[in-house]
Amino acid sequence: MKAFDATRRFFHRAADHLDLDMGVRESMLMPQREVQVQVTIERDDGSLANFVGFRVQHDKSRGPMKGGLRYHHEVDLDETRSLASLMTWKTAVVNLPYGGAKGGIGVDPRSLSLREKERLTRTFVDQIHDIIGPDTDIPAPDMGTDFRVMAWFRNQWEKYHGFNPAVITGKPVEEYGAKGREEATGRGVGSLTVKTAKRLGMKPEQSRVAIQGFGNVGSHAAKFLAESQFPIVAVSDISGTYYCEKGLDIGSVFHHKLEHPQGLLEGYDRCDVLPINALLTLKDVDILIPAALGGVITEENAHQISAKAIIEAANGPIDPDADVILNDRGITILPDILANAGGVTVSYFEWVQNRQHYRWSLDRVRQELDRTLSDAFENVWQTAHEREISLRDAAFMIGISRVRRASELAGR
Numbered sequence: 001m002k003a004f005d006a007t008r009r010f011f012h013r014a015a016d017h018l019d020l021d022m023g024v025r026e027s028m029l030m031p032q033r034e035v036q037v038q039v040t041i042e043r044d045d046g047s048l049a050n051f052v053g054f055r056v057q058h059d060k061s062r063g064p065m066k067g068g069l070r071y072h073h074e075v076d077l078d079e080t081r082s083l084a085s086l087m088t089w090k091t092a093v094v095n096l097p098y099g100g101a102k103g104g105i106g107v108d109p110r111s112l113s114l115r116e117k118e119r120l121t122r123t124f125v126d127q128i129h130d131i132i133g134p135d136t137d138i139p140a141p142d143m144g145t146d147f148r149v150m151a152w153f154r155n156q157w158e159k160y161h162g163f164n165p166a167v168i169t170g171k172p173v174e175e176y177g178a179k180g181r182e183e184a185t186g187r188g189v190g191s192l193t194v195k196t197a198k199r200l201g202m203k204p205e206q207s208r209v210a211i212q213g214f215g216n217v218g219s220h221a222a223k224f225l226a227e228s229q230f231p232i233v234a235v236s237d238i239s240g241t242y243y244c245e246k247g248l249d250i251g252s253v254f255h256h257k258l259e260h261p262q263g264l265l266e267g268y269d270r271c272d273v274l275p276i277n278a279l280l281t282l283k284d285v286d287i288l289i290p291a292a293l294g295g296v297i298t299e300e301n302a303h304q305i306s307a308k309a310i311i312e313a314a315n316g317p318i319d320p321d322a323d324v325i326l327n328d329r330g331i332t333i334l335p336d337i338l339a340n341a342g343g344v345t346v347s348y349f350e351w352v353q354n355r356q357h358y359r360w361s362l363d364r365v366r367q368e369l370d371r372t373l374s375d376a377f378e379n380v381w382q383t384a385h386e387r388e389i390s391l392r393d394a395a396f397m398i399g400i401s402r403v404r405r406a407s408e409l410a411g412r
């Protein structure tokens, strides 16, 4: 199923509960603006390479549009549209004063040298800088991008518009970035996993966790959960699944990844190595955390999942048909628009600090992150239980209602 069709189906399910008029639904789903640009760079050997870049600005009813930049070979307009709309409901669920956007380039970042990646980023900014700004649309990191890409982006944008670090978040801490942004998405996933497990009566030491993807989000979620006494029995990246029945030593997995030139887990030998897709259907797992790509849990594998809870660290990892199967099987799903909202929450804190020319301590960032996510979690959990609906439907209902209310108050 196409990514935006999946997001549309989740939207309509919640809109049915809200009894929303079809015309209103279509206007809420339709993006404000979609931009597609050619990104041509000179490679280090002097040849030219051509890529396609996108920025989809979905909704600005609640404030400037906000969302990450993805560098991945599967990036296309449909996926970017889906991710932009998820950002609208996500910022609304956690009640940040933002709308939603997303962007990216269809490129395998591992095929580029550091300098080529910099040229790619700067050329992309040359093409889209006039629709980006601290009061209009504020990018951030996502798959395949990091603080370096954010620093190049800001530097190139400022050549056109002058000093304004609030134009992008997820910057290096020394360059107006917020302490705690790098860990924020994974930390948020970890703390919401702890809350979900508690509600389900699961004890940390007896709740075995598997995490798909060991990038920014997966690795920080693993660290938080290991420190909270959850055994992490499996992690994976594109090189395979790394499994240890007694629980992996996450410190040594981290160390291996840092030491490896491409940041891969390949070669980590203190556990069993299984095929890449084995992770999702491992039999002795209580909590499954997809933290890589979208659309990985489908009708085909949903019946084989043995976890009692799935925490959606990735955006859109479960397609709507699989979602129905998993709900029928009584598996609790913490939806992406809540589960991975820690990243955009700390991005908001970074933007606020930039605008005030003030710096928060790491303790303050963590405390405010925890408070923001706890409030959103309580709201979603309570709504789901009062209305006897899934956590996903509850989260979408809250997000959609807030966006709709903002439009109504503005007289739109």
Ligand SMILES: NC(=O)C1=CN([C@@H]2O[C@H](COP(=O)(O)OP(=O)(O)OC[C@H]3O[C@@H](n4cnc5c(N)ncnc54)[C@H](OP(=O)(O)O)[C@@H]3O)[C@@H](O)[C@H]2O)C=CC1
Binding pocket: 141, 142, 143, 144, 145, 185, 212, 213, 214, 215, 216, 217, 218, 236, 237, 238, 239, 263, 264, 265, 276, 291, 292, 293, 294, 313, 314, 315, 340, 341, 343, 344
């Ligand atoms: N970064 C952020 O702040 C936020 C990210 N997210 C979402 O979290 C997810 C992960 O993003 P992020 O951690 O930033 O991305 P990264 O690029 O840092 O890491 C992605 C990880 O996924 C792995 N991966 C890719 N394909 C597969 C696969 N088929 N099976 C197993 N692992 C795979 C990668 O492996 P390898 O390294 O080997 O390529 C890597 O370990 C995305 O869905 C993103 O949209 C959501 C909110 C905020």
Ligand SMILES: O=C(O)CCC(=O)C(=O)O
Binding pocket: 066, 067, 068, 069, 090, 138, 139, 140, 141, 142, 169, 315, 340, 341, 343, 344, 345, 347
């Ligand atoms: O930090 C941000 O602004 C957005 C992060 C993001 O892209 C996401 O939450 O999916």
